[in-house]
Amino acid sequence: MTQHRTPRLLGTLLLVAAAGFSLAGAEASAADRTATPLGRVVPAPASVDAGGSPYRITDATRIRVDDSPETRRVGAYLAGILRPSTGFSLPVTSQGTGGIRLRLGAGSGAGSLGAEGYRLDSGRDGVTITAGKAAGLFHGVQTLRQLLPAAVERNSVQPGPWLVAGGTIKDTPRYGYRGAMLDVSRHFFTVAQVKRYIDELALYKVNKLHLHLGDDQGWRIAIDSWPRLATYGGSTQVGGGAGGFYTKADYREIVRYAASRYLEVVPEIDMPGHTNAALASYAKLNCDGTAPPLYTGTDVGFSSLCVAKPVTYDFVDDVVRELAALTPGKYLHIGGDEAHSTSHADYVTFMDKVQPVVAKYGKTVIGWHQLTGATPAKGALAQYWGLDDTSAAEKAQVVKAAQSGTGLVLSPADRVYLDMKYTADTPLGQDWAGLVEVKRAYDWDPGTYLPGAPGSAIRGVEAPLWTETVVTGADIDYMAFPRLPGAAELGWSPASTHDWDTYKVRLAAQGPRWEALGIGYYRSPQVPWPSA
Template sequence: MRPNHGTTPRILPHLLATLLLAAVGVVALDAAPEARAATQAPPIPLDRVIPAPASVTPGGTPYRITRATRVRVDGSAEARRVGAYLAGILRRSTGYPLPLTGHGKGGIRLRLDKGDFGAEGYRLDSGAGGVTLTARTPAGLFHGVQTLRQLLPPAVEKKTAQRGPWRIAGGTVQDRPRYAYRGAMLDVSRHFFTVAQVKRYIDQLALYKVNALHLHLSDDQGWRIAVDSWPRLATYGGANEVGGGRGGHYTKADYRRIVRYAASRYLEVVPEIDMPGHTNAALSSYAELNCDGVAPPPYTGTKVGFSSLCVPKKITYDFVDDVIRELAALTPGRYLHIGGDEAHSTSHPDYVTFMDRVQPVVARYGKTVIGWHQLTGARPAQGALAQYWGRDRTGAAEKEQVAKAARNGTGLILSPADHIYLDMKYTNDSRIGLTWAGLVEVRRSYDWNPGAYLAGVPDSAVRGVEAPLWTETVRDSADIEYLAFPRLAGAAELGWSPAERLGWDGYRARLAAQGPRWDNLGIRYYRSPQVPWPAR
């Protein structure tokens, strides 16, 4: 058969056309991410974060994180640790390598500078060429990283690689906190929580720039910290919890792990030993601490006000000295909380005597006293802080006692129970929580101004805000999260954001946007009907 020499010329154009189309297709695929990005929803606006930043100037082209992005840090070891923390979060969800490198152009840059940022402030500059976080301290860089996280899509919080694009809106954020103290308290005495559970809560607090973790380590139901000179406090006094369940305690090594982990998230641990009341766990552990020398049985109920250390006994102050000395040695932070609330079984003269003798012990071991606001009914030490937990309807005389102490130099931490006690029920239908301070829905927890809350208190006396979580009804991390979220975010904003940036209408929209982020983090929050949450 004669070969068909004309076949090749006719096939060749079709083959070349196919190859050309394939090549164009490759180019199109390479360009597809950018094309897709153009059709995606716009980046999250710079002011759509919690806490609300002090100043936002939007504008310019967004920055896009890609496989080529690097995280650049200066030579500081602390800045490198913050950079490594950020890269660790981004690598999981983007799937990109995001190597940690030194100076250079482009990418995400973290730099320490001597600018006017304060101890915790930062500036975020974003544009097509990259994102730069600048701060005077590593704490400021870390807080800037939390803002950067919230400017990325909620999928950035997932632990497996997700599809982008990962864009950060263009412009500048300049930010610094309103108050130096922004705390959250976890009661580990009514119910005990493991080191892992406390670490989980620390990570959640850090996302909203909280900088103090107040641990309520002792109460009638349980003593939760090992004290070498009084070992039965932990082994016997820590064996129970509310309802009769198995308690627990932190060894000194456990406590150090919590302190170190908190420090890595720029939180200071504030340990509390509540006294002279709320002391049944100690009294049941050592008979000699009781005035009659008889140890009461362990207590697993929820009543308050029935216990008291024996104020006249010398051994009481030996006990206090030993406990504070050992706890202060474990705690690098500035503060040690001595409780002082609901000491109904202690006479007023005995209460004043006790506080006069105990506050100098705290100072002797290098710490500053914090006490519940009943401390203002005694003689607060110079530099002491009083934590106000009253309510709107607290009597005028009690409020004036606190205000007078504030005018005389005692700093205040505001924790009004009917606003930011996280253990209060949202509604009568809430599955857990208490109601003695009232029902506290999300708007009520947010819609108040710390600087103007107590009449007669100078604004300069308010050192900050703290959201306590008592755990009579709380048994696990799911319970913690249900009561803390979304109210914790509001408490954090009240502590951080300038008064002029606060407002329920804007806040509820920003809060709603946190819902998908919490879903991705596995936070089991209360979906308040007051908030327009996105559909799941």
């Protein structure tokens, strides 16, 4: 009988693997030793039973699927990844035996895997991925990718061999909310650039894409009832570039593509502050009836919607209605941070009026943690972006809201803000929250980060990428990698697997994969990257 290896023992196994030994032991064959150990993936699996013969993908391999649209779609996705590098035809079929089998809602223990969990069984005769839901099947495919050599990610035929180590992985996420935010307001990013980021997020089982669509420097989504928001408010960006915006068709395509990778889009319109692009577009939204000029700087806290004017709530209603109609996901983010030009009384009034509008159009409110200074709506989530040394009073306010039922998404700025510099010499990024090297980004526990907050209140982790200094897709890659996978692991993996010394070994093994994918990353000296 194969010995079950607990998550804590997994750390020891990873260190052994890093030293060049096979997880299957001294009697492993040469073929075994060339297979990636089952546990050397990111995020760390919940449990690993390693052992037995590996499976070799050959020109005779088929991808066998259940006769369901969901399974066929995941099978076609997997084939699209494997065919260019292996050179094999890998037909997707419901016939035959062996090969790579994708099973949905069937088999031993599928019911216990939840909406996103999966089981991967590998042996001489084939690989089987079993899941209760399609999202779990897709996540299992991401694990399978990482068990294959990094060259599998290339778009030209590679020599192989294509071995999958023998054994079993059973894996379910720690948290249901595992997000990444992309700020498209400070600098605009095209649909193609957003899709590329979605693919990078999917590899690490991230399931939420938070799009920051409105800020002082640019409004990025077309709103039919207020057309100048996009055409004028979206016409610039930080530094004065041309800006841009998403048509409704563009936004639908982003939503569709994200859904094909099992990510839910969470749109954000930040208010009542961070609204200069809107205020510049429509004079009537200003208390004095005068539109300010467009803004291309990086200061914060100077803008505010006019809380006393009825037209403000007509504006909010229209924007929320149109955005909610475009967004099939559960959440709509209303911002609420750095409203320094709004009095506390006006802020509370504003949130009391706006949160019911979100509910009216069938969405659940998310706001930055300043929302807890008002009265969060029932079911709302507060996104915490404070620092380790944020004042005790501010933390207590957030904890009190959590104790009263408000869910928390954790995005501590000095841990997982991907726009922070790695070191003082990093060419991109900011340092107002401190310098955030790879170890610091990983070495914290969401479950205990805010003492006093009930464990049940922690809904997950999100890694935001603000773009004051981020201009190109290459900039996104450099700031996100290698920190993003750590945030993804904090959201997915059991707390018992969180150990920097074993994580950095698994992270280092991702470097060649990023190179194969064309991801230019920061080669942190804290990580033992493979030599070139």
